[in-house]
Amino acid sequence: xxxxxxxxxxxxxxxxxxxxxxxxxxxxxxxxxxxxxxxxxxxxxxxxxxxxxxxxxxxxxxxxxxxxxxxxxxxxxxxxxxxxxxxxxxxxxxxxxxxxxxxxxxxxxxxxxxxxxxxxxxxxxxxxxxxxxxxxxxxxxxxxxxxxxxxxxxxxxxxxxxxxxxxxxxxxxxxxxxxxxxxxxxxxxxxxxxxxxxxxxxxxxxxxxxxxxxxxxxxxxxxxxxxxxxxxxxxxxxxxxxxxxxxxxxxxxxxxxxxxxxxxxxxxxxxxxxxxxxxxxxxxxxxxxxxxxxxxxxxxxxxxxxxxxxxxxxxxxxxxxxxxxxxxxxxxxxxxxxxxxxxxxxxxxxxxxxxxxxxxxxxxxxxxxxxxxxxxxxxxxxxxxxxxxxxxxxxxxxxxxxxxxxxxxxxxxxxxxxxxxxxxxxxxxxxxxxxxxxxxxxxxxxxxxxxxxxxxxxxxxxxxxxxxxx
Amino acid sequence: xxxxxxxxxxxxxxxxxxxxxxxxxxxxxxxxxxxxxxxxxxxxxxxxxxxxxxxxxxxxxxxxxxxxxxxxxxxxxxxxxxxxxxxxxxxxxxxxxxxxxxxxxxxxxxxxxxxxxxxxxxxxxxxxxxxxxxxxxxxxxxxxxxxxxxxxxxxxxxxxxxxxxxxxxxxxxxxxxxxxxxxxxxxxxxxxxxxxxxxxxxxxxxxxxxxxxxxxxxxxxxxxxxxxxxxxxxxxxxxxxxxxxxxxxxxxxxxxxxxxxxxxxxxxxxxxxxxxxxxxxxxxxxxxxxxxxxxxxxxxxxxxxxxxxxxxxxxxxxxxxxxxxxxxxxxxxxxxxxxxxxxxxxxxxxxxxxxxxxxxxxxxxxxxxxxxxxxxxxxxxxxxxxxxxxxxxxxxxxxxxxxxxxxxxxxxxxxxxxxxxxxxxxxxxxxxxxxxxxxxxxxxxxxxxxxxxxxxxxxxxxxxxxxxxx
Numbered sequence: 001x002x003x004x005x006x007x008x009x010x011x012x013x014x015x016x017x018x019x020x021x022x023x024x025x026x027x028x029x030x031x032x033x034x035x036x037x038x039x040x041x042x043x044x045x046x047x048x049x050x051x052x053x054x055x056x057x058x059x060x061x062x063x064x065x066x067x068x069x070x071x072x073x074x075x076x077x078x079x080x081x082x083x084x085x086x087x088x089x090x091x092x093x094x095x096x097x098x099x100x101x102x103x104x105x106x107x108x109x110x111x112x113x114x115x116x117x118x119x120x121x122x123x124x125x126x127x128x129x130x131x132x133x134x135x136x137x138x139x140x141x142x143x144x145x146x147x148x149x150x151x152x153x154x155x156x157x158x159x160x161x162x163x164x165x166x167x168x169x170x171x172x173x174x175x176x177x178x179x180x181x182x183x184x185x186x187x188x189x190x191x192x193x194x195x196x197x198x199x200x201x202x203x204x205x206x207x208x209x210x211x212x213x214x215x216x217x218x219x220x221x222x223x224x225x226x227x228x229x230x231x232x233x234x235x236x237x238x239x240x241x242x243x244x245x246x247x248x249x250x251x252x253x254x255x256x257x258x259x260x261x262x263x264x265x266x267x268x269x270x271x272x273x274x275x276x277x278x279x280x281x282x283x284x285x286x287x288x289x290x291x292x293x294x295x296x297x298x299x300x301x302x303x304x305x306x307x308x309x310x311x312x313x314x315x316x317x318x319x320x321x322x323x324x325x326x327x328x329x330x331x332x333x334x335x336x337x338x339x340x341x342x343x344x345x346x347x348x349x350x351x352x353x354x355x356x357x358x359x360x361x362x363x364x365x366x367x368x369x370x371x372x373x374x375x376x377x378x379x380x381x382x383x384x385x386x387x388x389x390x391x392x393x394x395x396x397x398x399x400x401x402x403x404x405x406x407x408x409x410x411x412x413x414x415x416x417x418x419x420x421x422x423x424x425x426x427x428x429x430x431x432x433x434x435x436x437x438x439x440x441x442x443x444x445x446x447x448x449x450x451x452x453x454x455x456x457x458x459x460x461x462x463x464x465x466x467x468x469x470x
Numbered sequence: 471x472x473x474x475x476x477x478x479x480x481x482x483x484x485x486x487x488x489x490x491x492x493x494x495x496x497x498x499x500x501x502x503x504x505x506x507x508x509x510x511x512x513x514x515x516x517x518x519x520x521x522x523x524x525x526x527x528x529x530x531x532x533x534x535x536x537x538x539x540x541x542x543x544x545x546x547x548x549x550x551x552x553x554x555x556x557x558x559x560x561x562x563x564x565x566x567x568x569x570x571x572x573x574x575x576x577x578x579x580x581x582x583x584x585x586x587x588x589x590x591x592x593x594x595x596x597x598x599x600x601x602x603x604x605x606x607x608x609x610x611x612x613x614x615x616x617x618x619x620x621x622x623x624x625x626x627x628x629x630x631x632x633x634x635x636x637x638x639x640x641x642x643x644x645x646x647x648x649x650x651x652x653x654x655x656x657x658x659x660x661x662x663x664x665x666x667x668x669x670x671x672x673x674x675x676x677x678x679x680x681x682x683x684x685x686x687x688x689x690x691x692x693x694x695x696x697x698x699x700x701x702x703x704x705x706x707x708x709x710x711x712x713x714x715x716x717x718x719x720x721x722x723x724x725x726x727x728x729x730x731x732x733x734x735x736x737x738x739x740x741x742x743x744x745x746x747x748x749x750x751x752x753x754x755x756x757x758x759x760x761x762x763x764x765x766x767x768x769x770x771x772x773x774x775x776x777x778x779x780x781x782x783x784x785x786x787x788x789x790x791x792x793x794x795x796x797x798x799x800x801x802x803x804x805x806x807x808x809x810x811x812x813x814x815x816x817x818x819x820x821x822x823x824x825x826x827x828x829x830x831x832x833x834x835x836x837x838x839x840x841x842x843x844x845x846x847x848x849x850x851x852x853x854x855x856x857x858x859x860x861x862x863x864x865x866x867x868x869x870x871x872x873x874x875x876x877x878x879x880x881x882x883x884x885x886x887x888x889x890x891x892x893x894x895x896x897x898x899x900x901x902x903x904x905x906x907x908x909x910x911x912x913x914x915x916x917x918x919x920x921x922x923x924x925x926x927x928x929x930x931x932x933x934x935x936x937x938x939x940x
Binding site: 171190 | 822
């Protein structure tokens with residue numbers, strides 16, 4: 001696009017939305033040209049990021065989002081919805097002709113329905129702000145991604161997020177009651193706020209995980225939960241991951257749903273729980289929430305299962321430590337400064353496959369030249385299986401081979417997961433980093449997704465390059 | 471279609487599948503020309519059913535389903551997937567050129583995974599047969615529609631079914647772990663058997679409630695549940711529906727999830743519980759299932775909430791009566807013989823609207839000329855709201871006005887539900903009877919559904935006339 005055309009589009013959009021809602025200063029473009037994918041951060045540190053977008057628009061209403069969508073459609077400009085920019089898979093990488101649509105001025109809590117237990121909120125609301133407002137009224141959304149202070153509610157929907165308390169309160173698809181989306185053709189889809197319906201396929205599901213490729217989520221209605229009457233904390237150590245995973249399986253199989261069930265492998269137990277780790281190996285944290293009689297019964301059952309599976313009780317202290325530290329993570333920049341490539345990779349599998357996934361992924365990543373450490377924990381469990389959240393660090397053989405080493409670790413993890421029958425993503429999504437393996441994951445489903453994409457966005461303007469393989 | 475063409479297609483399909491798997495005898499055509507929608511039964515009783523289909527095919531494998539789908543596509547013949555034929559909304563009404571695809575020879579339990587708690591089963595398996603085989607192994611699918619002996623597992627998916635124990639075990643969309651679908655273009659979509667994934671939109675959801683319009687469900691993987699350690703039964707009476715509904719709301723709000731929570735209005739309490747109804751008004755049945763310590767805590771909490779909301783305990787006897795009688799319903803024919811039109815209509819709404827929906831729907835149906843009785847119960851509850859399952863009977867002013875009177879009762883119920891902010895269908899689906907109100911329910915969602923339909927089935931061959939309005 002010629003500089004004159006860039007200038008003309010910017011001024012035309014400023015005309016449509018108002019001067020204060022369209023930005024193309026260096027700072028605005030730089031902060032909207034990427035998400036928090038490791039490779040994006042690495043490239044930013046090394047001045048290797050490619051394009052800056054055409055401009056950033058800041059709509060304040062669904063009507064203004066429609067105006068931007070129509071402008072983009074009329075001029076065939078790519079459009080990239082932007083929430084907190086906290087995604088870690090590279091879903092945000094606008095080209096030079098793209099309009100970035102920052103939703104964060106759409107941040108109002110529109111309705112708090114205490115009888116029907118839901119909150120209706122604009123999609124650009126930051127997660128921790130919503131949670132704070134709900135807490136003040138005696139409620140919680142039950143959704144605690146580690147990014148809660150960095151992500152928006154619309155971003156939760158777009159990425160199919162999971163929160164730390166998911167085993168009791170559900171993932172975002174369980175918590176989402178209704179939504180409003182501006183579609184690529186400029187029309188507005190609002191789903192009805194009802195507890196359940198059988199009125200054709202559930203249309204909310206099209207946008208849960210679409211990563212901005214099928215529309216702009218503008219409003220979200222989430223279930224809310226009265227603050228729990230009781231919260232009980234327990235921890236247990238296990239000899240190895242397989243034994244700990246088996247304990248979790250038995251807890252879930254019996255029908256219990258602790259809010260938090262986290263099992264760290266030996267490496268991560270030492271890393272995150274130095275005080276507790278003397279004499280322990282794999283550490284399991286359990287938080288029970290609910291009515292008092294419920295948590296007492298659940299905590300006793302959990303203790304019984306863990307003892308029966310060879311676990312040793314370690315009391316509430318490790319859980320209290322985790323509750324304080326859970327959202328503190330070292331920045332990617334701190335590793336990049338030391339010449340390391342690092343990342344987290346979350347996958348999922350059924351119980352009969354999960355121990356194999358753990359061992360194979362750790363072994364495969366550790367076999368990558370330069371790999372220093374690969375470790376994992378389970379943090380979201382179901383009666384059918386659980387996730388594994390791996391972390392790795394590697395020192396590239398030479399600085400110029402950093403991207404290659406990083407991508408080799410990813411390839412090792414993805415291929416090992418697929419070989420073992422797991423799913424390549426539990427809750428971070430696809431973005432750009434996982435696109436090469438989406439066909440192996442979904443099979444014919446990729447063609448179904450492509451057909452839906454073409455049906456709703458025939459010009460392919462919505463967040464191109466994300467999710468769907470070329 | 472000319473008789474010679476009909477004959478040619480029949481013989482060609484017999485060539486493709488084998489003689490024994492293609493039928494066009496009178497009995498086969500008659501038993502596959504309709505589902506159990508009241509108007510279908512009424513028309514059958516009065517020899518007023520319209521078309522009989524071209525033929526009925528009985529595939530035994532996914533490969534054979536593909537062959538039929540390809541034949542239908544090549545010759546542009548409509549194709550109507552058929553399970554148990556127990557649907558009550560008119561989704562099955564093949565035209566004279568349609569191939570009806572009866573799935574019931576695909577009835578094998580393919581895998582029972584006791585570690586990961588799932589059962590993989592061909593879509594034509596009858597519900598009660600699956601449940602019986604699971605019970606024999608110590609498990610349950612947790613899904614008990616009243617039609618369990620008449621419906622297939624594939625039909626459960628296609629119609630977005632709900633079972634009587636849904637409040638604990640979930641509706642079919644919660645129980646469905648994976649599926650296989652033959653798409654209109656003849657390709658096969660198999661979703662991965664994983665507990666949860668963030669790999670784009672959840673493609674299972676396209677087929678949950680699609681009523682055969684987007685593909686043929688050929689295989690279903692359902693979660694299974696170990697038989698509960700404990701089951702506790704309670705019942706309570708309430709002065710009126712609003713008071714009983716408020717008690718349910720409080721039980722769910724506190725975080726309890728009894729397997730069964732059913733509240734009958736005064737009319738239905740007298741009808742279904744003659745022994746218990748002396749001195750009662752609205753009757754609430756509660757079944758708690760799970761670990762022993764769980765059910766004891768839940769039953770005590772339920773009793774406390776009900777007492778606090780003005781309920782009076784009536785013990786387990788009414789629940790035992792319901793458990794025995796729950797799937798015995800008088801046939802439509804028995805009413806038709808008496809000159810009556812009758813039906814059931816299930817809707818849903820959030821807690822702040824549900825009492826209004828109850829009163830407005832009952833009043834609207836009772837105001838229809840000829841209406842004899844309108845009543846309702848709540849049978850599927852959520853923290854956000856509940857369903858209402860209405861029944862009505864009417865005597866048309868003249869026999870030739872039976873259809874008009876019947877449809878007038880439906881119109882009254884649908885319009886009253888929409889006015890009160892409810893959803894027009896909780897779990898029976900749309901079929902033909904609810905199509906006139908789908909646009910009022912979904913708004914722009916109808917256009918989204920239409921776009922998806924066109925993307926997957928551009929020739930419109932899959933179960934035309936169902937779900938989507940013209």
